[in-house]
Amino acid sequence: xxxxxxxxxxxxxxxxxxxxxxxxxxxxxxxxxxxxxxxxxxxxxxxxxxxxxxxxxxxxxxxxxxxxxxxxxxxxxxxxxxxxxxxxxxxxxxxxxxxxxxxxxxxxxxxxxxxxxxxxxxxxxxxxxxxxxxxxxxxxxxxxxxxxxxxxxxxxxxxxxxxxxxxxxxxxxxxxxxxxxxxxxxxxxxxxxxxxxxx
Amino acid sequence: xxxxxxxxxxxxxxxxxxxxxxxxxxxxxxxxxxxxxxxxxxxxxxxxxxxxxxxxxxxxxxxxxxxxxxxxxxxxxxxxxxxxxxxxxxxxxxxxxxxxxxxxxxxxxxxxxxxxxxxxxxxxxxxxxxxxxxxxxxxxxxxxxxxxxxxxxxxxxxxxxxxxxxxxxxxxxxxxxxxxxxxxxxxxxxxxxxxxxxxxxxxxxxxxxxxxxxxxxxxxxxxxxxxxxxxxxxxxxxxxxxxxxxxxxxxxxxxxxxxxxxxxxxxxxxxxxxxxxxxxxxxxxxxxxxxxxxxxxxxxxxxxxxxxxxxxxxxxxxxxxxxxxxxxxxxxxxxxxxxxxxxxxxxxxxxxxxxxxxxxxxxxxxxxxxxxxxxxxxxxxxxxxxxxxxxxxxxxxxxxxxxxxxxxxxxxxxxxxxxxxxxxxxxxxxxxxxxxxxxxxxxxxxxxxxxxxxxxxxxxxxxxxxxx
Numbered sequence: 186x187x188x189x190x191x192x193x194x195x196x197x198x199x200x201x202x203x204x205x206x207x208x209x210x211x212x213x214x215x216x217x218x219x220x221x222x223x224x225x226x227x228x229x230x231x232x233x234x235x236x237x238x239x240x241x242x243x244x245x246x247x248x249x250x251x252x253x254x255x256x257x258x259x260x261x262x263x264x265x266x267x268x269x270x271x272x273x274x275x276x277x278x279x280x281x282x283x284x285x286x287x288x289x290x291x292x293x294x295x296x297x298x299x300x301x302x303x304x305x306x307x308x309x310x311x312x313x314x315x316x317x318x319x320x321x322x323x324x325x326x327x328x329x330x331x332x333x334x335x336x337x338x339x340x341x342x343x344x345x346x347x348x349x350x351x352x353x354x355x356x357x358x359x360x361x362x363x364x365x366x367x368x369x370x371x372x373x374x375x376x377x378x379x380x381x382x383x384x
Numbered sequence: 385x386x387x388x389x390x391x392x393x394x395x396x397x398x399x400x401x402x403x404x405x406x407x408x409x410x411x412x413x414x415x416x417x418x419x420x421x422x423x424x425x426x427x428x429x430x431x432x433x434x435x436x437x438x439x440x441x442x443x444x445x446x447x448x449x450x451x452x453x454x455x456x457x458x459x460x461x462x463x464x465x466x467x468x469x470x471x472x473x474x475x476x477x478x479x480x481x482x483x484x485x486x487x488x489x490x491x492x493x494x495x496x497x498x499x500x501x502x503x504x505x506x507x508x509x510x511x512x513x514x515x516x517x518x519x520x521x522x523x524x525x526x527x528x529x530x531x532x533x534x535x536x537x538x539x540x541x542x543x544x545x546x547x548x549x550x551x552x553x554x555x556x557x558x559x560x561x562x563x564x565x566x567x568x569x570x571x572x573x574x575x576x577x578x579x580x581x582x583x584x585x586x587x588x589x590x591x592x593x594x595x596x597x598x599x600x601x602x603x604x605x606x607x608x609x610x611x612x613x614x615x616x617x618x619x620x621x622x623x624x625x626x627x628x629x630x631x632x633x634x635x636x637x638x639x640x641x642x643x644x645x646x647x648x649x650x651x652x653x654x655x656x657x658x659x660x661x662x663x664x665x666x667x668x669x670x671x672x673x674x675x676x677x678x679x680x681x682x683x684x685x686x687x688x689x690x691x692x693x694x695x696x697x698x699x700x701x702x703x704x705x706x707x708x709x710x711x712x713x714x715x716x717x718x719x720x721x722x723x724x725x726x727x728x729x730x731x732x733x734x735x736x737x738x739x740x741x742x743x744x745x746x747x748x749x750x751x752x753x754x755x756x757x758x759x760x761x762x763x764x765x766x767x768x769x770x771x772x773x774x775x776x777x778x779x780x781x782x783x784x785x786x787x788x789x790x791x792x793x794x795x796x797x798x799x800x801x802x803x804x805x806x807x808x809x810x811x812x813x814x815x816x817x818x819x820x821x822x823x824x825x826x827x828x829x830x831x832x833x834x835x836x837x838x839x840x841x842x843x844x845x846x847x848x849x850x851x852x
Contacts, residue, residue: 201707202700203579203679207818212799216450216464218424218471230820254700255580258613258679259818260797261422261515263531281580284549284615285515285529292533343547344406356533357433360541363401363410367438367543370400370412377636377644378414379503380441381482 186294188353192275192322194248198309199238204252205259206286210268212260223268243316251309252279254302257286266293276322278329280305291346292356298322298329298340308336324350387654389551390620391586394526394651398509400543408545414508414525416538417494418445418481420472421799422513426536427475437479438542444503445476445483448493449799453762453789456487465800479539492765492791495519495733499603500767502632506621506648511538516733516815518609521618522602523625524651526586528616549615550585553659556593558667563847565743566601567735567813567832569593570608571673575683577663582614585660588653589619593667599628600739607734608815611680620652672847674720675817675830677708682817684720686835686845692716711819712827713807720845723829727810728759728840729822730833731789732796735813736764738771740833745777747837747848748784754843759786760802762794786840798823811839 214226231237238244250269256279257265266289269277276296290297300308311334312318320331322340324347330337342350349356360367388396400410416439423445430436437443450465460466469486476483484491490501495516498504504520510527511517513535520527530544538544554573574581587609589602597605602619609617626645629635636644672686682705684691693705693716709716714723730736730744741763753759761781763769769791772778778788795802796814804810804826813836817828831839838846 202704205679205816205818207797207816207821211820211824212797215421215799216462216468218428218468220425220428230824255578255583255613258579259515259610259816261513261529261531263422263425263533266531281583283580283613284583285531285610289531289533292531343408345403345408345545356545357435357537357540360410360537360543360545363543364541366400366410367412367541371542374412374414375507375644375647377505377640378508379505379634381444381503381634 186292186349186353186355189275189294189296189324189350191324192249192296193319194275195244195246195317196249196251196312196320197238197244197247198312199250199252200309202253203255203258206257206262206265207259209257209265210262215262215264220267221271223264224271227268227272248273248275249320249322250274250277251305251312252277254280256282258283261285263289266290266295270295278305278308291349294350296322296324296350300329300338300340304336304338311336387657389653389657389659390524390588390651391526391551391618394507394509395548397507408547410543411509411546412543413511413538414442415498415503415510416443417498417510417512417517418443418535419448419494419514420468421449422532423475423535424468424471425532426539427479429536430479430539435540437481437539440480442542443481443539445472445481446491446494446497447472447486449793449797451486451792452801453760453792453794456790489766492767493733493736493793495607496736496764496768499523499599500632500765502629502635505629505635505644506625507651511544515610516607518614518617519603519607519733521606521609521616522599524618524621524648526616526618529610550660552582552585552587552614552661552663554587554589555591555662555664556589556667557591557664558593560593560667561671563672563834563849564670565832565834566597566604568670568673570605571675571683571830572665572670574608574612574681576665577612579611579679579681580613582609582612585614587612587614587617588659589617594619595622598739599624600737603737604734608680611815621648672832672835674835674845676712676714676720677705678711678817678819679704679708680815680817680830682708683830686720686847688720690714690716690718690720721850722844724844725809725811725829725839726756726758727804727808728757728836729795729810729812729814730836731760731762731764731794732814733764734815735833736762736768738768740813741768741772741777744833744837745780747834747841748786749780751784751841751851753785753840757840757843759840760789760795761786762789763791765791795822797821811836811845
């Protein structure tokens with residue numbers, strides 16, 4: 186994964202709660218075996234509505250997506266994160282993310298920015314008033330700010346995940362450094378635990 | 385030693401390394417279930433990095449999301465679906481993973497085949513690139529859904545870095561009213577806690593109502609933990625669990641069985657252990673439920689009227705309700721019993737096990753579906769299908785006008801030929817009523833198998849008692 190230090194840009198305000206991953210990328214797109222080419226599927230059913238926020242010209246070129254409460258609920262499909270990234274977003278802001286979606290973000294370098302509901306609402310209003318409002322997300326400082334609107338807050342990211350963002354580390358490579366511990370763990374697993382096929 | 389909850393005990397047993405100073409724990413994974421949709425890019429990742437599958441013997445694959453539920457002796461007509469299935473077969477062969485392909489006597493929905501083969505046992509950690517993995521928590525295991533990057537991680541290392549989740553106890557006391565089922569219990573729970581209520585937590589379901597459920601019922605409850613946002617959901621193992629497991633293909637035998645049972649009996653939450661959050665429901669307050677909106681917390685008792693957006697104090701919930709009613713084509717304050725459906729789906733990892741099919745068949749027997757009603761009854765696995773056939777259930781369904789199909793995910797998620805058309809309205813025993821979930825423009829109402837069968841017969845939402 187590519188290292189991410191700072192995300193700066195404008196935002197799209199998607200003012201809906203419970204945006205589930207079936208809306209982010211409908212299941213028809215999940216039949217593909219590739220990891221790229223999902224940008225066209227992003228919110229594809231909602232995008233048929235000309236007034237949908239992603240279709241509004243004033244938000245063209247934005248690289249930050251602001252969602253409502255419970256963003257990314259539902260299916261575990263990582264395709265949702267791929268679609269958001271491949272469309273051009275580098276970060277998503279929400280008062281609350283679904284667990285699997287949030288995990289998937291951190292595996293791909295899409296910054297999940299959890300902020301309190303009041304800040305989220307204020308930021309959405311500010312972006313609606315000024316679609317060119319510049320927002321900066323700093324992964325090292327764990328801050329998000331929009332100075333022109335007088336908005337600034339912090340967001341949480343556990344130390345391991347923050348380090349992986351900043352260093353662009355490969356998760357699997359990190360775990361493989363612990364192979365001796367895994368080997369050791371396997372010597373004392375309970376003997377009746379099920380297994381199939383060849384070892 | 386400090387008292388611990390069931391989920392904390394299982395978590396601690398699986399620590400390869402404990403995270404310190406905010407770092408993640410590294411958790412060993414006992415069983416990794418695979419299907420065709422969320423695995424191809426993970427196997428590609430392994431190939432690119434020159435990595436192997438660390439434990440193919442702890443990895444089991446099956447084909448479920450894309451498979452058609454009729455004419456399965458023919459090649460899959462949809463080229464993209466066919467390619468995805470063929471990719472899984474090739475990956476399983478290349479990496480030495482057992483796969484149960486379409487038509488195989490052990491094939492089925494991934495969350496149905498694990499338990500029925502005895503691969504799901506108490507105290508385990510189980511993952512799958514599928515959010516309904518919590519189903520396996522019914523046996524007292526920590527089971528959760530993961531994304532494709534994590535699938536690759538587990539394939540390569542048999543472990544996952546994870547932050548320890550919080551704990552939540554949901555207790556359902558008392559007894560259910562006549563005609564209520566496990567599905568109604570979990571719909572009522574999600575209605576209570578909301579779609580985000582369980583985020584960051586593992587739910588332990590407790591209380592007499594839960595204890596009195598069969599394993600099939602417990603799987604239905606745990607299955608929809610994700611609809612309440614939870615990382616996982618589980619139920620302490622007990623005699624019901626052991627009776628279900630004994631004699632299954634991968635269950636322990638002989639001295640191992642005795643050792644396993646003795647070990648499993650140490651798993652339940654210790655007296656005095658504390659949960660981060662506790663919710664209590666009274667079973668007597670849980671009649672047959674049905675969803676009215678486009679998220680699984682938008683549920684109501686079937687006997688009630690469709691709520692008005694104005695009845696929600698929170699402006700966010702009010703907007704969401706108004707949008708949902710518009711999408712669903714429903715008018716506030718209409719009795720749900722007056723709402724007509726054109727499609728009934730009985731199946732999915734939530735409700736496609738033998739007990740679900742028996743419940744639906746008991747309602748269908750001696751009756752007939754409403755003229756013009758499209759009905760699909762889809763067993764969760766080839767083994768469930770064989771059992772149903774041995775019990776004569778397909779004959780009952782067919783005589784009542786229901787369409788009896790081959791196992792698969794079917795109409796739960798519109799990745800195979802079984803879909804809703806725009807504007808069609810389904811009573812569905814599946815788990816998600818999201819916009820377009822069962823087909824673009826389709827309208828989904830989540831219900832229990834008995835309500836689904838009764839609704840197919842009545843033509844409008846109905847409980848079995850309404851048919852008399």
